[in-house]
Amino acid sequence: MEIFKLIPPQDPRVQTLVAPFSDDMLKDTDIKDRKELSDKMFKTMNKYSGLGLSANQCGLPFRMFVMGDNLLLENRRKITAFNPKIIPKLPTDLRYREQVLMKEGCLTFPFLFLNISRPRIVEVEYEDIDGKVIKEDLDGMFSRIYQHEYDHMQGIVFTDRVSKLKLDMAKKKQMKMVKEYAKKVGNHMSEGGKKS
Numbered sequence: 493m494e495i496f497k498l499i500p501p502q503d504p505r506v507q508t509l510v511a512p513f514s515d516d517m518l519k520d521t522d523i524k525d526r527k528e529l530s531d532k533m534f535k536t537m538n539k540y541s542g543l544g545l546s547a548n549q550c551g552l553p554f555r556m557f558v559m560g561d562n563l564l565l566e567n568r569r570k571i572t573a574f575n576p577k578i579i580p581k582l583p584t585d586l587r588y589r590e591q592v593l594m595k596e597g598c599l600t601f602p603f604l605f606l607n608i609s610r611p612r613i614v615e616v617e618y619e620d621i622d623g624k625v626i627k628e629d630l631d632g633m634f635s636r637i638y639q640h641e642y643d644h645m646q647g648i649v650f651t652d653r654v655s656k657l658k659l660d661m662a663k664k665k666q667m668k669m670v671k672e673y674a675k676k677v678g679n680h681m682s683e684g685g686k687k688s
């Protein structure tokens with residue numbers, strides 16, 4: 493099974509609200525069903541060492557994302573969410589009020605990391621690969637990843653959630669890391685060249 497291609501951040505498909513998913517949308521594609529789409533999404537996510545991936549990051553017009561499948565998270569639990577929702581809460585509902593600051597990355601923006609404040613716990617609702625509706629509370633990293641991927645469904649990327657100043661600073665660090673990475677890869681290649 494091949495993997496999907498990631499599209500660049502300036503592509504409008506990653507900045508547009510995604511319409512609700514229905515199974516007949518797959519009819520005109522070579523993807524057989526929800527399971528096959530989900531498997532290929534996980535394969536793509538794992539290839540790039542991500543913790544979550546939305547279909548529109550691959551240029552696909554499907555309101556769905558995958559997340560998890562990591563040894564360090566929730567016993568390697570995987571979530572495939574079709575038509576995901578976050579249930580709105582009143583400010584008086586104390587359980588959902590706490591906000592936490594966490595560093596996030598995104599496969600659409602390699603080497604860019606941003607500190608973003610979001611609710612610690614969210615109540616979510618989504619359809620799984622069998623079309624069954626799941627409703628549950630998410631906490632910790634799973635809550636964080638779900639909220640990040642849900643933003644993608646709305647055409648929101650994480651750079652939209654910080655000030656210009658914060659973003660500029662993070663971009664400087666990103667450039668440094670990209671250069672270091674390029675140097676490492678370059679050195680590695682020349683070493684390989686010497687050997688042969």
Ligand SMILES: [Zn+2]
Pocket residue numbers: 597598599600640641644
């Ligand atoms: Zn992302």
